[in-house]
């Protein structure tokens with residue numbers, strides 16, 4: 115066992131698990147997942163070996179955007195439980211060595227938040243200045259032509275006031291004005307209130323937007339972003355053993371260290387989305403995805419490994435609640451479902467950084483199939499369908515986009531067993547359960563010693579136990595290879611070589627010199643291998659990792 119005497123932050127050896135509470139486990143038959151349901155399933159997570167949970171929002175919310183519209187930061191939504199339930203979750207998870215990292219949505223709140231109600235009721239109330247108000251444009255319309263992420267203008271008129279407020283997302287999600295020091299102080303106080311309750315940190319929703327300058331149409335990575343993050347660190351994170359991960363769709367390898375460089379005192383890591391947006395259509399975006407292309411995918415991931423080689427830290431993921439299921443997007447959700455789920459896990463989990471598993475990923479859950487807009491639950495799909503329809507687009511074309519990339523794919527309920535509704539609820543689920551739950555479910559997967567869960571459990575354990583996995587240097591190999599993803603990790607004279615065939619066809623792969631190794635099989639989804647050299651015949655979606663002497667400072 116390596117790693118002794120190495121003093122590193124806990125989250126550098128841990129794997130995160132994202133829970134989307136609405137779809138994880140219902141405990142009372144109302145069809146909506148809840149906190150008692152999560153508590154009842156903690157043993158599944160403990161058995162996987164994850165070190166922390168990223169919990170999507172459970173705060174009080176009208177659920178316009180499924181909780182990303184918060185009406186009370188210090189209350190739990192009754193659909194999810196009570197503050198007592200939340201405290202119990204923190205304790206019960208802690209007893210299993212799992213910390214709870216809460217989703218913090220502070221770029222905006224809900225239009226039902228007390229602050230916004232006061233802001234509208236009385237323009238001289240201090241809360242009025244917690245939001246971004248502008249007079250109508252010269253033509254009486256919105257002040258600028260900014261568009262909301264969910265369709266429609268990003269400005270909504272409050273007729274009683276004769277002024278518009280800004281919302282990057284839905285009208286029910288007014289942006290908070292971070293220029294206002296009182297607003298910032300109120301947010302910091304709330305964050306400390308949660309941290310003092312014993313949570314493990316925060317995932318900060320669209321945090322790259324808080325420094326915006328809407329008058330100049332600058333939204334992401336605006337001029338005040340980093341001063342605000344530094345101030346937040348001083349006010350809430352300094353001296354605490356927390357994990358902070360920012361969601362930053364706009365971060366680039368050039369700006370990443372501004373957030374998470376070691377001398378920055380801002381965040382521990384950021385989610386970057388280059389491997390996601392690389393497959394969005396240049397004009398039509400996510401609704402018209404480009405076909406998967408392995409060299410493009412590798413280039414994005416490898417670029418980030420290089421960029422944060424000596425400083426900063428990567429957050430590694432393929433899935434979350436906004437993205438399609440990874441086995442459908444990047445693997446094969448038919449014949450090779452199980453093997454390709456393991457191949458993708460191997461490819462991601464042996465990189466340098468902190469991996470995040472999205473609920474259901476660990477059993478290879480797939481996208482679902484929408485045939486009717488009535489089945490959409492996501493405001494994004496609903497909003498964009500309304501716009502597409504107004505433009506005269508065909509439903510069939512829109513459905514193709516939604517089935518490939520719609521957010522509801524990730525939000526269908528967790529499939530626990532072959533019971534009705536996959537064991538998620540005894541009632542009527544708030545969103546349709548994927549009909550394939552009869553075959554794809556936790557109970558069935560766990561019954562197989564070669565199941566996807568077993569593969570994840572092993573990968574998660576490797577990060578905890580092997581320093582070469584958590585801290586080895588990354589070395590890219592065979593970058594242009596159209597079928598194989600290969601890289602090495604090197605530390606203290608040892609080399610870990612990772613080879614993944616990300617195609618449904620067998621391939622013969624010539625091992626480059628720097629990838630050669632002979633030693634111990636650490637992970638395999640076909641048969642264990644102990645030698646990486648010469649020309650290897652790889653089976654469809656075969657993935658393996660071998661560790662032995664080699665590497666920078668080694669004899670090999």
Ligand code: TEU
Nearest residue numbers: 179182219263283319320363400436521
């Ligand atoms: O997502 C940020 C965001 O911009 C997404 O809406 C993303 O752009 C979209 O999926 C791409 O089509 C965060 C949350 O993760 C998301 O669930 C929220 O809806 C959003 O912020 C607003 O809070």
Ligand code: CA
Nearest residue numbers: 141142146148
């Ligand atoms: Ca419930």
